[in-house]
Amino acid sequence: MLLLLALLQQIDSTVPVGRGQRLEVNAFAGEIAVSVWNRDAVRVEADAGGSTRVEIDRNATTVSVRTSGRRGPPSDVELRITAPAWMPLDLSGVNTEITVEGTRAAISAETVQGDVSANGGDGLVSLRSVQGSVSLTGAKGRLDLSSVNADVEVSASSGEVNAETVNGDVTLDAVDATSVTATSLNGDVAYNGPIKSSGRYALSTHNGDVTVTVAEGTSASVAVSTFNGEFTSAFPVTLTETRKGKRFNFTIGGGSAQVTLESFQGTIELVRPGQFQGARGDDHGDDDEE
């Protein structure tokens, strides 16, 4: 079934959907905004220019919404989509902002120039942007976020977190994770959340600070490595061994969680939960502004 909605500049179309279907949206430029409702249907509202058309295609497994240009690339389109909360989302664009609000399903969202922001998500949640920031809140599952030239933020979420950027900060705040890999090259990396006894936490940056909150009663083996940086702690630690270079280990409580903290030339800091201020967003000496 193909509903070709040409010539219309304002589109408002609703198609019924069923469990097992996923929603795919591709918009070259503009905005994709997905929210949820209680109906088993997908509503597509769009404001499109005359040279751009919006196609809605539906089959047994997928409902797809895509923009195309009559001559050349599509112009900016504001796509407002309402979908069932259970429906997995696959969203992509180039010069596109992507926002998701309230879903309880898997999310894949990818853009080049534009921010990606999601509230919700369950299962595999993958958010990526090249030039824009990436933020996620209220999700659970396997959370995989990356940017190249901006910040990555995760808050009020749980599961396994893999967060990465090249030129920006990574902040994981109020994250209840069993596994964390958070890396930046030119930015700060910060984690605020419980350190679970069976968890593994690896935070690293080349040119920035690493901050981790450690609550009272934490049980963790901590390995700290830096080349030309510093280490500070809000509470006393007893080093079990110091090796050549600035590398040392220490144990907190029983030492069951594995925590690895690395900054080539920044400060590695342990703080108590009330002291957490997130990534500081310091200027690390590399101009990244447009």
Add this chain to the structure above:
Amino acid sequence: MSDQWTDRLSAYLDGDLKGSERALLEAHLERCEDCQETLASLRRVVMRARSLEDRPPAADLWAGVAERIGAPARTVGLPVRRRFTFSLPQLLAAGVALAVLSASGAWMLHPVVPTVTLVQPAPSGQGEVTVTPVAAPSAARSYDAAVQDLEQVLAQGRGRLDTATVRVLEQNLALIDRAIAEARRAVAADSANLYLNSHLAETMRRKVDLLRQAVALVAAES
């Protein structure tokens, strides 16, 4: 830097040590900081490898890259549970190897990860294990070849990308190159430092990842 247990850490990580041998190793781990550090590095490499599992290749560049690094021809088979087995010296090249393999899409084509053999392992048994930096010639050549291939594809296709995107990519590649240069200097000053070697490998992996992303953008615009 190493002891009789070092070469068993990979088996331990794979769950292959049983009974008394496992208990002995765990007892040793409690008091050996070097082995703890090596085990942590092994875990990071494995985590990185597994994180690549669900990523589709940006483009099938395998044919060209395989020729450069002398890899076997493409094979197709049923997926097999991955195992990640490294000896200590091999670990230090693993990050680069992962970068090269992921850049080529080989993870999709070769679902069983072979033991990394880019660096000749040191003799096992008693005595010191020589730590071979990631800049070992064969690993470095493979990495350079992969980077060169990706850069060539990017150079040919950069005209298809938005100029702002090209600028951002170039800025970030320059950042990574600067970090690689700093890490190389650090490794040169302290070649036995496992952190510095791992950090260098990770930074090199970042460059390949970013180039791979850039090539994917070019491919998408084609």
